[in-house]
Amino acid sequence: MTESPGSSASRVVTAPAPRVRAIRLRGLIRKEFLQVVRDPSSIAIAFFLPVLLLVLFGYGVSLNAKHVPLAVVAEKPDSLTAGLTASFRHSSFFDLSVYSTMSEAEQALRAHQVQAIVRLRENMAQAFTSQDGAPIQVIVNGSDANTARLILGYIQESIAIWLEHLERAGRVVLPIPVRIEPRIWFNPEVESRHFLVPGLIAVIMTLIGALLTALVMAREWERGTLEALMVTPVTIQEILLGKLLPYFLLGTGGLALSVAMAIWLFQVPFRGSFGVLAGTGALFLLVALGMGLLISVVARNQFIASQVAILATFLPAFILSGFIFDLKSMPAPIQVLTYGVAARYFVEILQTLFLAGTVWDLILPNAMTLVIMALLFLGLSRWKFRKRLD
Amino acid sequence: MWTRILALVKKELIALLKDRKSRTVIIVPPIVQLLVFGYAATYDLTHIPFALYLEDSGMWGRVLAEHISGSPHFDLVSTITRDAEIAPLLDRKRALMVIRIGPQFSRELSRAGATAIQVLVDGRNSNTALLALSYIRTIVQQFNAQWAASQGLPLPPARLDIRPWFNPNLDSQWFIVPGIVGLLTMVVTILVTALSVAREREQGTFEQLLVTPLRPVEILLGKTLPGFLIGLGEATLIIIVARWWFQVPLVGDLPGLYLGLTLFLLSGLGVGLMISSLAVTQQQGLLGAFVFLVPAIILSGFATPIANMPVVVQQLTLFNPMRYFMVILRGVFLEGLPREVLVTQCWPMGLIGIVTLCIAGWLFRHRLS
Incomplete structure (x- = not known):
C-alpha cells in the first residue's frame, strides 16, 4: 500500500x-x-x-551432608564405648554430643537438635564378646528419608573403622568374608x-x-x-x-x-x-x-x-x-x-x-x-x- | 470502608476468574503437578540396571549373583565376559553399575575366608551412585551373614539395629509430598499477585483506582484477600490429596498447620504484591516472580537439606518464608510438631508478611512517575 x-x-x-x-x-x-x-x-x-x-x-x-548433629548415649561408659565415641568424633561427617540417658537424647531428637541417636547399652561389653555380637541401636529422624539413609551410611562407616582399629589391636576377630571395592567412574570424589x-x-x-x-x-x-x-x-x-x-x-x-x-x-x-x-x-x-x-x-x-x-x-x-x-x-x-x-x-x-x-x-x-x-x-x-x- | 473493600475484592476475583483460560491456569495445573510430582520426586531407587561380570566358576560366586539379581531394587540388563565390555555399558548408561566377581572368588572365600568383589558405578549422578552402592552393601552383608552361619563362624561383634522415627520405611515420598504442598501454594500465590498491579499499571487502571476514595490500605486488602482465599482453597485441596491419595500420615494438629499456612500465605502475597508494585511492565513482573520463586524453592529445603548449604547461604534462607513452612508441613504431617518449634517457625513468616505488605502499600502511591 x-x-x-x-x-x-x-x-x-x-x-x-x-x-x-x-x-x-x-x-x-x-x-x-x-x-x-x-x-x-x-x-x-x-x-x-x-x-x-x-x-x-x-x-x-548439595546432597553431601557434613556436620550432622549426632547424639551418642553411653549408658555405662568404659574403654569400649570411649573408643567408638572417639571414632564418631574424628569423623568430619558428625558434630557429636554425648548424653547419659536415652530420654534426654530423644528430647533432643524431637526438638531437631540432633538428627540421630547411637545408643550403647549397659551390657555392651558382655554382648560384644558373645556369639551373637552386640546390637548397637540407631534411631534416626526419618522425615527426610534420603538424608536419613546417608546418615546411616556414615554411622556404619564410622563403626567399621572402629572395628578395624580393634582388630589391628588384636582385641577382636573380624570375619568379613566378602568386601566391596567400589570404583566410582566419572566422579570419583562423589x-x-x-x-x-x-x-x-x-x-x-x-x-x-x-x-x-x-x-x-x-x-x-x-x-x-x-x-x-x-x-x-x-x-x-x-x-x-x-x-x-x-x-x-x-x-x-x-x-x-x-x-x-x-x-x-x-x-x-x-x-x-x-x-x-x-x-x-x-x-x-x-x-x-x-x-x-x-x-x-x-x-x-x-x-x-x-x-x-x-x-x-x-x-x-x-x-x-x-x-x-x-x-x-x-x-x-x-x-x-x-x-x-x-x-x-x-x-x-x-x-x-x-x-x-x-x-x-x-x-x-x-x-x-x-x-x-x-x-x-x-x-x-x-x-x-x-x-x-x- | 468494608463495602468498598468488598467491592474491590469482587472486582479482583472477577478479573482473575472471569475467562476460562485464566480460571484453568489457576486451578488445573497445581492439581496435575501435585499428582505428577508426588510420584516423580523420589530419591528411592527401584530399578537399578546392572551388568554382571561373573568370572568365578565356583558355587559361592553364583549364590552371590543370585542374591543381587533376586533383589527387587536391581534389574539385570546384561551378562558380560570381557573387560572391554564394561566401558561401553557405563558410558552409554545401559547399566548404572557393573558387578565383577573375580575368578578366585569361591576359592579365596573357602580357603582364607576373605575375598572381595569389584563394583563399578556410573558417578554422573553422585546421589544415585551412593544409594545404589548402599543397596549392594546391604545385600553383601546378608550374604556374609549367611555364609558365616553356614561355616559355623561367629557373627561380627557389633551390628546396627536401625529404628527410623516418624517414617519407619524411610519412604522419600513421605518427605516430598508435604513439601509439594508448600511448593504449589507458593507458586499459586505468586501467580495471582505478582502481575496484578503491573497489569493495571500498564493498562492505566491503577491510576484510576488511586483517585477513587479508596485508601492504600483498602487497596492493599482488596488485592490481598482474593489471593488469600484462592491460596487457602488450593492448599486445603492439596492437603486432602496428600493425606488421602498419597496416604501420608497427618499425625500433628490441624490448627497448627493452618496457623502456619495463614502466615505463609500472607508472606507469599506480600512478596508477590511487592514485586508487582515495583514492576512497571508485566515483563518486569514476570522476571521478578522468577527471581524470587526459583531461589525460594531451591533454598527452602524442599529437595536438598538446608543444613548442607554453606553458612552464608543458610543465613540467606532466613529471608525465605518457604523454609519455615517446610518445617511446619513436615513436622505436622510426620512428627507431630512440638509447640515451641511451631512458634519459632511462625513468627518469622508473620514478620516477612507484614514488612512486605507495608512496602507494597507504600509503593502503590509512591511509584507513580
Missing part, C-alpha cells in the same frame, strides 16, 4: 526478492533490539538471571555439585528461553501493534524470525556465561568437546525459545502467558528432567511424561559432556529428539499464528 503505484515494487508483496526480504528482516530485528534496550529486563533475564541462579544453586544445592551444576544449566536455560519469548507476541497483541505489523508486506515467517533471532543471540550469551561459570567458578571438569556443546546448546535454546513463542502466540495475553510460563517451565524442568531425581525410578506413566520435557535431553547431554566425554551413542539420540522438538514448537507457533490471522 505504501509503495508508489505502478512501480515493480508493488509485486514484492507476493514474491519478494531475497534482498528485500533481508532488509525487512533486518528492520524487524532492529525494532526488537530497540525494545530490548528500552526495557532492560530482557538483558537482565539473559545475563543477570543465570549468574544469580548458578551462584545460589552452585553453592546452595561430589554432588559436579552433577548438579551441569543439570542446573539445563534448568536455567529452559527458564531463560521461555522467559525471553513468552511475552513478546502477547505484548504486541495486547497493544495492537501486531495488527499494525500485519498490514505491512512482512510475512509471518519474517515476524517470527524477527522475534526469534535477537533473543537467540541473548540466550547464547547467557548459555556461554553459564558454561564458563561452571568450569572456572565451580571447577566442574569438562571432558567432552566444546563444538558438540555449542551445537547441542544452540539446539536446546531453539526448543526453549520455541516453547516460549508458542505460549505467547496461543495465550495472546501477557497475564496468562506469564502464568503459563511459570507453571510449564521451571517446575517440570526441575523435577521431571533427571536433574536431581532419578528418571528410571519413577512409575512408568510418569516416565512417559518425562519424554515431553525438553530439559531431560539436555540434562543428559550436559552431564555426559561434562563428566564422561563425547559419547556419541548417548548424544546423538538426545540431539535428534531436540531437533524434533524444536521443529514441533516452532512449527506449531507458525501454524497457530496463521489461524489467528484469518
Whole structure:
C-alpha cells in the first residue's frame, strides 16, 4: 500500500526478492533490539538471571551432608564405648554430643537438635564378646528419608573403622568374608555439585528461553501493534524470525556465561568437546525459545502467558528432567511424561559432556529428539499464528 | 470502608476468574503437578540396571549373583565376559553399575575366608551412585551373614539395629509430598499477585483506582484477600490429596498447620504484591516472580537439606518464608510438631508478611512517575 503505484515494487508483496526480504528482516530485528534496550529486563533475564541462579544453586544445592548433629548415649561408659565415641568424633561427617540417658537424647531428637541417636547399652561389653555380637541401636529422624539413609551410611562407616582399629589391636576377630571395592567412574570424589551444576544449566536455560519469548507476541497483541505489523508486506515467517533471532543471540550469551561459570567458578571438569556443546546448546535454546513463542502466540495475553510460563517451565524442568531425581525410578506413566520435557535431553547431554566425554551413542539420540522438538514448537507457533490471522 | 473493600475484592476475583483460560491456569495445573510430582520426586531407587561380570566358576560366586539379581531394587540388563565390555555399558548408561566377581572368588572365600568383589558405578549422578552402592552393601552383608552361619563362624561383634522415627520405611515420598504442598501454594500465590498491579499499571487502571476514595490500605486488602482465599482453597485441596491419595500420615494438629499456612500465605502475597508494585511492565513482573520463586524453592529445603548449604547461604534462607513452612508441613504431617518449634517457625513468616505488605502499600502511591 505504501509503495508508489505502478512501480515493480508493488509485486514484492507476493514474491519478494531475497534482498528485500533481508532488509525487512533486518528492520524487524532492529525494532526488537530497540525494545530490548528500552526495557532492560530482557538483558537482565539473559545475563543477570543465570549468574544469580548458578551462584545460589552452585553453592546452595548439595546432597553431601557434613556436620550432622549426632547424639551418642553411653549408658555405662568404659574403654569400649570411649573408643567408638572417639571414632564418631574424628569423623568430619558428625558434630557429636554425648548424653547419659536415652530420654534426654530423644528430647533432643524431637526438638531437631540432633538428627540421630547411637545408643550403647549397659551390657555392651558382655554382648560384644558373645556369639551373637552386640546390637548397637540407631534411631534416626526419618522425615527426610534420603538424608536419613546417608546418615546411616556414615554411622556404619564410622563403626567399621572402629572395628578395624580393634582388630589391628588384636582385641577382636573380624570375619568379613566378602568386601566391596567400589570404583566410582566419572566422579570419583562423589561430589554432588559436579552433577548438579551441569543439570542446573539445563534448568536455567529452559527458564531463560521461555522467559525471553513468552511475552513478546502477547505484548504486541495486547497493544495492537501486531495488527499494525500485519498490514505491512512482512510475512509471518519474517515476524517470527524477527522475534526469534535477537533473543537467540541473548540466550547464547547467557548459555556461554553459564558454561564458563561452571568450569572456572565451580571447577566442574569438562571432558567432552566444546563444538558438540555449542551445537547441542544452540539446539536446546531453539526448543526453549520455541516453547516460549508458542505460549505467547496461543495465550495472546501477557497475564496468562506469564502464568503459563511459570507453571510449564521451571517446575517440570526441575523435577521431571533427571536433574536431581532419578528418571528410571519413577512409575512408568510418569516416565512417559518425562519424554515431553525438553530439559531431560539436555540434562543428559550436559552431564555426559561434562563428566564422561563425547559419547556419541548417548548424544546423538538426545540431539535428534531436540531437533524434533524444536521443529514441533516452532512449527506449531507458525501454524497457530496463521489461524489467528484469518 | 468494608463495602468498598468488598467491592474491590469482587472486582479482583472477577478479573482473575472471569475467562476460562485464566480460571484453568489457576486451578488445573497445581492439581496435575501435585499428582505428577508426588510420584516423580523420589530419591528411592527401584530399578537399578546392572551388568554382571561373573568370572568365578565356583558355587559361592553364583549364590552371590543370585542374591543381587533376586533383589527387587536391581534389574539385570546384561551378562558380560570381557573387560572391554564394561566401558561401553557405563558410558552409554545401559547399566548404572557393573558387578565383577573375580575368578578366585569361591576359592579365596573357602580357603582364607576373605575375598572381595569389584563394583563399578556410573558417578554422573553422585546421589544415585551412593544409594545404589548402599543397596549392594546391604545385600553383601546378608550374604556374609549367611555364609558365616553356614561355616559355623561367629557373627561380627557389633551390628546396627536401625529404628527410623516418624517414617519407619524411610519412604522419600513421605518427605516430598508435604513439601509439594508448600511448593504449589507458593507458586499459586505468586501467580495471582505478582502481575496484578503491573497489569493495571500498564493498562492505566491503577491510576484510576488511586483517585477513587479508596485508601492504600483498602487497596492493599482488596488485592490481598482474593489471593488469600484462592491460596487457602488450593492448599486445603492439596492437603486432602496428600493425606488421602498419597496416604501420608497427618499425625500433628490441624490448627497448627493452618496457623502456619495463614502466615505463609500472607508472606507469599506480600512478596508477590511487592514485586508487582515495583514492576512497571508485566515483563518486569514476570522476571521478578522468577527471581524470587526459583531461589525460594531451591533454598527452602524442599529437595536438598538446608543444613548442607554453606553458612552464608543458610543465613540467606532466613529471608525465605518457604523454609519455615517446610518445617511446619513436615513436622505436622510426620512428627507431630512440638509447640515451641511451631512458634519459632511462625513468627518469622508473620514478620516477612507484614514488612512486605507495608512496602507494597507504600509503593502503590509512591511509584507513580
